[in-house]
Amino acid sequence: MTLDVDALLAPPSPVAARALDVVRAWSSPALVNHCLRSWAWASLLAPTIELEPDRELLFVATMLHDLGVTPSFDAHAVPFEDAGGAVGSVFALGAGWDAARARRVGEVIERHMWTSVDPALDVEGHLLEVATS
Incomplete structure (x- = not known):
């Protein structure tokens, strides 16, 4: 199996x-690369543990998590x-997302520093926490 990194x-x-x-x-370029690596890890991990994240929400949170x-x-x-x-x-409100979805981005980012995020509580938060650990 060949991995298409650009598509990932x-x-x-x-x-x-x-x-x-x-x-x-x-x-910085180093922080950008960290965010992209975190996205790659989260994306590759999700199907292996049978999680189906909101990919747009997860991507946005992953890109902005260390600002x-x-x-x-x-x-x-x-x-x-x-x-x-x-x-x-x-950012999410400015992008036109409703208040609840915008707050979700904040929650995912805040939770990435938790010791552990239960996927039953927050799929995206779990994936970001694990991908950045």
């Missing part, structure tokens, strides 16, 4: 492509994952 790393929607643009604009460590979004009053979650929620 391709954003699954136009909104997801904008999230990739955001991480490229505001992050809280970048100089422009570094928050001193809250943990970086909370700052990144806020950025993710704002």
